[in-house]
Amino acid sequence: MSTSYQHSDDMSGLYEASSIGCVDTLNQLLHQNPQILHKISLTSFTETPLHISSLFGHLDFTKALLSHKPQLALELDSSRSTPLHLASAEGHIQIVKELVKVKANREACLFPNEEGRIPLHYAAMRGRVEIAKELIRAKAESLSLHDNNGNNVLHFCVMYNHLETLKALVELEPQRSGEILNNRTFDGKNTILHLAVMFKQLETVRYLLSMSKIRAAARETGFTLHETLDRSPKDMKSLQIQVTLMKYGIKPESKEIDETQPPQTTTSDNICNSILKRIGNCYKIQDKDEWLKEMRGNLSLVAIMMSTISFQAVVNPPVGLTDQLQLSSSSSSSSSSLYSTHHRQKNPFLFSNTMSFVSSLSVALLLVSGFSLKNKVVMWVISLGMCVALTFLAIAYLYATSLNYGYDSNWVMLVFLAWIGLLLIITMLNTIRFFIWIVKISVRAVKLVVRQVKNQNGCCCFV
Known part of the structure; x- marks a missing residue:
């Protein structure tokens, strides 16, 4: 032991x-x-x-x-x-x-x-x-x-x-x-050159391609090399490696043209589709979910700020409007009440400010109510509400500016028309986009109905 x-x-x-x-x-x-x-x-x-x-x-x-x-x-x-x-x-x-x-x-x-x-x-x-x-x-x-x-x-x-x-x-x-x-x-996938391309090792790629044996084999497998590069995130190294491959005659596989298909002709339908596609690309978003989250927060903030501005304009009216009231009032009691006298002078500012206030609050209420921004109708209503709120806020601003500084009515009208023109362009684009969506939904519904009818007819014939 x-x-x-x-x-x-x-x-x-x-x-x-x-x-x-x-x-x-x-x-x-x-x-x-x-x-x-x-x-x-x-x-x-x-x-x-x-x-x-x-x-x-x-x-x-x-x-x-x-x-x-x-x-x-x-x-x-x-x-x-x-x-x-x-x-x-x-x-x-x-x-x-x-x-x-x-x-x-x-x-x-x-x-x-x-x-x-x-x-x-x-x-x-x-x-x-x-x-x-x-x-x-x-x-x-x-x-x-x-x-x-x-x-x-x-x-x-x-x-x-x-x-x-x-x-x-x-x-x-x-x-x-x-x-x-x-x-x-x-x-069967990776040679050392494939790995160097995959890991974006530029100096290693250049060294390997300096050897004739690797160059000869790489020209036969150029497509897989370029495909490997395409699958990796794009940056400056990717571009440099691609240039290096092309320099040594390693080109991607060219796409063969199918001669059996007739060539595409430029027709009015193709032109319309191209225009509609370009309009759609203007609104194309990469990360839609993240964009919707940011958009909900930004719209809520803007709507609340606009309602605050409109409310503040009622509590503290423009100086020019207050001076006119004081000059036109016959007693001190009438000057203390902003909207009790001189209804004609106060009405444009009051109406525009109130419309901006109500529209912005309506947009804020719609945003916090839980409606999904992925719904096209909801987004169209929100966009329309924001356009109305901004328009009447601009009208209130122009009216208050003319009262305070006495600007020429022609200048005010010019600015107002420019704003209306911009508003019409934006409204038209959003409306076109909205109707395109409606047309797509309608076409899908019609195709679905046609498919169901064909299926039913086929079943009847079979019986």
């Missing part, structure tokens, strides 16, 4: 020493129990001390372990990774050199883990150029291996945007790398 406990303590001490890189502790444990390294596989640990020392970069401890048991370099952990996987990913170049120094241990360069990735893949993913070179010198055939998804080392260089690593691998083994330049993933 005591021997079992001693063995467990020694093994725990070995793993603790590997985590801190203490060579003295390792030598002491080997002196006490020379077979301790050969009993590692009998423990419940998921990794060997060499995995741990390689992960943390303890060079002297790694050398000591390999000097006593070189076979540890080929042991796998729970994810089927060798110590070389861990050292390559972490960038410990000296440990990588020690792990591949023995010829038999170089087979670890070809060991795939549970994801099908070899140490070279992790070096490429992390941009470890020197480690990638060392691994290729040890096993050049590792360049051709791929993971479970069909990604080779060049795919990983592009996926993780390590252009310098990509260049180093291509230059180090031009023959082997040339054989895999145009390899696709297992789904």
